[in-house]
Amino acid sequence: MGLFYKALFTCIVFIGVITGTTYSQQKDIDSLTHILSKKSINDTNKVNLLNQIAFDYYGVNISQLKAYASQALQLSLKLKFSNGEAFAYKNIGLGYMGSNANPLALIYFDKSLAIFKKLGDSVNSAKILNNMGYYYGRIKDNEQELNYLLQAFGQIKRSNKIAIKATILGNIGNSYEAANKPDSALAYYQRAMADFVSTKQNNIPISAYCNLVSAHLKLNKLNQATYYANKMMNILAGPVNYRPKDLAMVYLTLGQLSFQLKNYDKSRGYFNRSLNIGNQIGNPETITGVYHGYYLIDSVKGNYLSALKNYHQYVRLNDSLMNVTKSRVLSLYEVKSDLQKRADENERLKIEQEKNQAIIIHQNTTEIILIVGLVIIAIGLIYLISINKQVKHQSTIINRQNKILESNNLVKDKLFSVISHDLRSPITQVIGLLNLWEQGEMKHHEMTELTPIVKNRIIQTLDLLDNLLIWSNNQLQGFKFKALPxxxxxxxxxxxxxxxxxxxxxxxxxxxxxxxxxxxxxxxxxxxxxxxxxxxxxxxxxxxxxxxxxxxxxxxxxxxxxxxxxxxxxxxxxxxxxxxxxxxxxxxxxxxxxxxxxxxxxxxxxxxxxxxxxxxxxxxxxxxxxxxxxxxxxxx
The missing domain is CATH 3.30.565.10 (Histidine kinase-like ATPase, C-terminal domain)
Known part of the structure; x- marks a missing residue:
């Protein structure tokens, strides 16, 4: 009976944490919208208020975020308020990033960054660069992610904004950890913690401790990992409400540490908590990590049927995450390629229009000076009509280029739907085969029979990869035709x-x-x-x-x-x-x-x-x- 009430209490706490954070955020938004409703004058204060409401909607309601940010942008442009315009572009970028990492986010972040740099605002420039790094992290491009995060730190390192600096250092550590470089990650996590401690405040983010536990765990330094885990548990016992996403990662990391310490029951308990929060907030990365943890625990305990089920669930979820990542990458490079083609074509048409406009101006000047009769005027009118037709024709071409851009995005979606699972399936089969062989569940003659089948699947996958690379090269760079006998x-x-x-x-x-x-x-x-x-x-x-x-x-x-x-x-x-x-x-x-x-x-x-x-x-x-x-x- 005691265990039942403990579980019930834990569930109530989780629900309270999740709903409490959302309730607090919504309460702030309601307060700001009430102030906005009484604001009758369109001034820079109203722009700032609209931008603040838009930012508060991040992670709560993307459509509302975009709506308020768009209002802020329109009013900023009307007032020629550069600072408000920069924040509006940043918020719109956050909205697109929240919409399944839409690559349009980078376009709006670029606009925001250009304004902040022009204003000499290094702090907000660093925040934008950090957001751009976060975007590339979501599509698993660690090289670009690290590039932008290091730029962000370069902007902020001489600032007295210690908390922002420490956050960016932690993000750099996350990037190194995602790239499987735990030594480098640990160095940045320690620098981030040192900065947080230097502020002499008690509200050090729980994620900073979680990062240190994770890095030490990957370096197999269990004593240090346990030390920071204990500090993290002490913080959890306090009155502060943390973001559900951070809590899910904390419990996942504690579960992994408990597994390494061979405390399997405790490990499963932490995984259960992480899964509960992950399901509540819809966090696929956390859920995937939990099922991998279940698989490891069941394998160690000899519960192979349950281990196999959890492994299949982990593979399915991991495949889904990889497919989402591939979709984002394809979307990004399709949009980049098409935008570049469209920009080049528009530039060419712009030059043509400028030439035509120059002709029109010259013709008008000539007509004013050389008005000698209706015949010359008629000739001039006919010529102007011809030029205007050309301008309209060029405008039609620009519109057609816009439609081609939309069509190319559809081609991207169709391409992704064709290849979404084919690249990973053979690799998953090899992993499953090696796992069974490693655990002694497969005999030598069975391995001999299955090896040619898996080998053929790998060969087929290489054919797919060849075709994919050929198609991508053709789309992004174009092939140079060279006819020879x-x-x-x-x-x-x-x-x-x-x-x-x-x-x-x-x-x-x-x-x-x-x-x-x-x-x-x-x-x-x-x-x-x-x-x-x-x-x-x-x-x-x-x-x-x-x-x-x-x-x-x-x-x-x-x-x-x-x-x-x-x-x-x-x-x-x-x-x-x-x-x-x-x-x-x-x-x-x-x-x-x-x-x-x-x-x-x-x-x-x-x-x-x-x-x-x-x-x-x-x-x-x-x-x-x-x-x-x-x-x-x-x-x-």
């Missing part, structure tokens, strides 16, 4: 030789029927990628003992290459979308996974070579892909 039959022989292990495994008959000495003038690297994808697909979708033939012929000024198989064919409903990102991947005859990207890359590369690609297929009878390249043999 090469012998087609030798290229095909090399591809077949490279794929020989998979061909042998499936007992396929693959024939290169291209005439020796057949010369093609095209970009050889692009054609190799195209043919490798087509032949790999034919192998993948052709059952054991089937056949694949590669042929070529000259037809109407084109070299036509055909890859013909006796495989499972393509469903009629999928044919229309086979060369786009809207197509879904299909398992091969031996459950080989596809990338969902190969045929799209093939089409892009054949287009760059001024050729075309098409297919013929019947379900359960086979497929033939035709690649046509201009013969263009002059100069060979």
């Amino acid at each position: 090469f012998e087609l039959d030798k290229v095909i022989n090399n591809i077949i030789q490279h794929l020989k292990p998979i061909i042998t495994q499936k007992a396929l008959n693959v024939e290169n029927m291209v005439e020796p000495g057949t010369i093609v003038r095209a970009d050889s690297e692009m054609i190799k990628i195209v043919l490798r994808n087509l032949i790999s697909n034919a192998i993948k979708f052709t059952p054991a003992n089937g056949s694949i033939k590669v042929k070529s012929k000259f037809e109407n000024g084109f070299v036509v290459i055909a890859v013909e198989d006796t495989g499972i064919g393509i469903k009629e409903k999928d044919m229309a979308k086979i060369f786009s990102f809207t197509s879904h991947t299909t398992l091969g005859t031996d459950d080989e996974k596809g990338t969902g990207m190969g045929l799209k890359i093939c089409k892009d590369f054949i287009d760059l070579n001024n050729g075309n690609i098409r297919m013929e297929s019947k379900e359960n009878e086979g497929s033939t892909f035709y690649v046509s390249i201009p013969q263009n043999i002059m100069g060979l």
